[in-house]
Amino acid sequence: MTGADVRGAARRSACPLGVWLAGVAACAALAGCWETPPRRWYDGGPVASGACDGGLCCDGGLCCDGGRCCEDGGCDEPDGGVVPLRPRERVCDDGLDNNGNGLIDCDDFDCADHASCCADGLVVFQEDWSAPDLTFQWDHLPRATPTSPPVRVAEGERTMLRGWPDSEPHALLWNSCVPLALGAELRFDAVATARGSVCRDWYEPCDRYAAVVLSPVADTLPGQPLLDDLAVRVHGDARVTTGGTETVINQAMVRVTQGEQELARVLIDPEVRYTIALRVTPSTHEGTASLRADLEVREADRPPEEVGQTVGGFFVRAQATLERDVSGCLDVGGLYAGIEMTGDGARLGPVRAETLACANPSQFHDRPNGTATLTSGSLGVPASYGGAYIGAPSLGSSFNSASDAAPRWDLFFEASNEPPELALVAPVGFAISHARSATFGALSTDWSTSSTPRLGEDPPSCLASGGGCADESVRDPFLLVRRDAGDVLQDFTLAFAARLPTGAHTLRIEEDVSFSPSVPLGGNGVPVITPDGACRDLRDPALLAVGGGTGGYWLFFTCIPDAGPSYLRAARLENDFSLRAGTVQPVLTPSAVGSLASGGLFGPEPILRRTAAGSTLQLWFVARDGAGNTTLGLATGQLPAAAVPDGGVALGPPLEVLPPLAAYVANPVLRGNEPVLGVCPGLCRITGAAVSDTAGVTDQLRFLIARRVVHPGGAVTSDLVPLTQMWRGP
Structure with a gap:
């Protein structure tokens, strides 16, 4: 054959x-x-x-x-x-x-999530089986009663594992977890053995095999196979000849199994060396961030550019259930990789595991660079204006000078001396604060924080005193940082929501904001958009530069209509931040996101990525379901780059128009009680999020997730949780 x-x-x-x-x-x-x-x-x-x-x-x-x-x-x-x-x-x-x-x-x-669209990463391990002692990097299973090493044979210039002499399953496990959440490839050589005797069951896959296994466990029991989330098994071949006619009793094959159940098979020739590649990439399954796998089987002597037989699209595991906080997978979730062999059905050659760099919106690094969860205490926010609540963060990154090695971080946020939950019975006042740090540390000494609000009253809320505060309530700050080509800070612009006497909010913008947290903002902002027939209230402004063309900005915001859930709108602003007539438009509605947004969308955070292929708009948002639970979500849209003359450099176009947005199919990206956000001692709900690029670091996003935490005893606190995400791909 x-x-x-x-x-x-x-x-x-x-x-x-x-x-x-x-x-x-x-x-x-x-x-x-x-x-x-x-x-x-x-x-x-x-x-x-x-x-x-x-x-x-x-x-x-x-x-x-x-x-x-x-x-x-x-x-x-x-x-x-x-x-x-x-x-x-x-x-x-x-x-x-x-x-x-x-x-x-x-x-x-x-x-x-396509394997061909992932960049190469780092080698996790590369094993040629030539070392005298395999126990240095491989654990013999079961750990309690480890067996002798497998038999090894030389075939040409390669050392091949032939397995163990008995008919029981044996396994070797790589000594640390293999990270998979950003993609990985396991590649190995294998030969299906032409056996001299038939296998246990006729016309079925031979019970003698060699396998590479991805497992959620690091041990097994005597005589039991390794638990497989996904396994690639190479089965032996057995034939009989009667009267000059050869009959295949057990066909050599490569099988993909999960929980020992076959997902697919590829028939192969015995005594032919094959190179088998298992590629695992981040994907989605039933609307959940998951891993998928694809398999390629190619004769090893064929040219590398020749594609072999492929099967794929196998669900491996939900990303949230991957192994973490273990050796090898401290930052990126993964599984254990093992070699399993039963009898003499196949020989296994060199094995190599390599990470890939795939785009994965669901993969975050917690506590980046030694940072920790921020509170009003760790930021040094005075209790007089922020002792009861902080939230609605906005984040910016820049260098003070071209010689700086580390960026400065500027954090604007809303604060109040009274809990926002009181708004159910009476208006709560808010002020806007500013904190600056070069380390993003967890101590108040790591931050320079406003001793009085940058904008608003101190105290901003006067319910306890029984009177009204003198100044208006301001909240939902958004910081627009402009930098030069070297990411050196040029100027600040602040957008925010200011409460009207009716209780609704107008969206305002203040230009040329002073860099120092210790001085007043310098003005009360210029109204840009006010409530109208479509939106009885406006919240959460977010600015994004058009980036060329005729210039100007897009202002994203939350629209709260008279009836129905809130949704996201955008408007085009001129270079002087005045509204361009006729440009207000909806950009994302709950129906486009699904049931997780049935209670509304709010808190847009736009990020623009421009490459030679085009411009990609990422719009992060918070979604509220019908029960009031909140989650972080993502929608994306793209514009292709325009053709350039020969020798020209293509670049993504400016956002003269907004591309249609599609919700990420694995939304929600984060829930309030996700392990990556740290311990949730009670009920944790996401109330906002800041998303910023990082000065001097390509493709690194810094997130700050605002949560309101209800503790078992009834106490309610606020925290801001920093995360990072290395964004690769379009």
């Missing part, structure tokens, strides 16, 4: 169209893989969790309206029209722009 025969396509095609649209879970249970979505999924985006199709009603009291989900009795889109859904890239390695957005393959964010 020559070549290879792939089985599994029939199993994948068993996932019908309706099953996919109803939920990927049914297909996964049937075939152990993701089905290729139908054309209309790519055109319209995936149906959100709790969404509907074909007249089926949503859960949570939602109703269907034209194939989308919305609140009962409130199915009209906000004024300004329906936010368009963008089509999705169908294939990521065909050199085509499948969704017609001007971005081909890996330049399109839809391809961020």
Whole structure:
């Protein structure tokens, strides 16, 4: 027999169209893989969790309206029209722009989880089996009763593992966890042995095999195989010849298994050396950030550029359940990698594990560079204006001079001397504070913090005193930092929300803000947008420079309508921050995000990335569901780069227009009780988030997640949790 025969396509095609649209879970249970979505999924985006199709009603009291989900009795889109859904890239390695957005393959964010779109990372381990003692880096399992090392044989210039002489499963485990959440590749050589006797069961995969296993556990029991989240097993070959006719009793093959259940198989020739590559990349499954795997099996003597037989789309594990806080996976979640062999069915050659650098919006590094959770106490906020609450952070990064080695961080936030929960019965006042740090440390000495508010009254809230405060309440600061080409600070502009006598808020902007936290802001801001018929209240302004072209800015903000949940809007501002007429538009609505936003969207944080392929707008936001739970989410949109003459340098275009946004399919990115945010002693809800690039560091985002924590005893506190994210990909 020559070549290879792939089985599994029939199993994948068993996932019908309706099953996919109803939920990927049914297909996964049937075939152990993701089905290729139908054309209309790519055109319209995936149906959100709790969404509907074909007249089926949503859960949570939602109703269907034209194939989308919305609140009962409130199915009209906000004024300004329906936010368009963008089509999705169908294939990521065909050199085509499948969704017609001007971005081909890996330049399109839809391809961020495709293995071919991930950059090479670092070698985790490389084993050629030639060392005299394999116990130095490999643990023999079971640990309690380790067996002798496996038999090794020389085949040409390679050392191959032949296994153990008995018929029991044995395993070697790499001595530390293998990080997978940003992608990884395991590559190894294997030969299916042509056995002299048939295997235990005829016409079934031979019970003698060699395997590379990804496991959530670091040990096993005597005589038991290693628990496999995903395993690649190479099975032996057995044939009999009768009357000159050869009959295959046990066909040599490579099988992908999960929990010992077969997901796919590739038939191979015995006594032929194959190179097998298992690529694990961050992806999504049932709307949850997960890992997927793809397998390539290629004859080792073939040219490297020749693609072998491939099977893939296997769900491995949800990212939230990966191993963390263990050796090898302290920052990036992963699993244990092991070698398992039963009998003499196959020989295993050199094994190499290498990390990849894939874009993964769900992967964060907690406590970056020794930072810790911030509180009003650690920031040194005076109790007179911020002793009861801090929140709504906004963050900026810059250098004071070109010779600086570390950036300065400027943090603006809202504060109050009275808890915001009192707003249910009476208006609570807020002021805006400013803290600066070069270390982002956890001590008050690490920060220079305003002794009085940069803007607003001290105290800002006067409910306890029984009287009203003299000045208006101001909140929701957003800091726009302008830097030169060397990331040296040039000037500050602050946008914020100011409360009107009616209780609603107008959005204001103050230019040329002093850099020092110790002096007043210098003005009360100029009103830019006021409530109108579409929005009875305005909150959470966020500025983003157009970045060329005719110049100016985009102002993103939260619109609170008279009826229905809040949603996100944007308006175009001129260079002097005046409003350009006719540019106010909705950019993201709860129906585009799904049931996790049925209670509304708020707190937009825009980030623009420009590359030779185009411009990518990341819009981070906080979503509130029908029960009041809040989560951090992400939506993205892209504009392709314009063609340039030969010799020119392409660059993503300015944001003269906003691209259509699509919600990240693994939203929510963060919940209030995520382990990466630290211990949650009670009820933890996200109340806001700051997202900033990092001066001098390409592709590093710094997050500051604001939480309100209700402790078991009833006490309520505020904290700001720093995270970082290395962003790669489009």
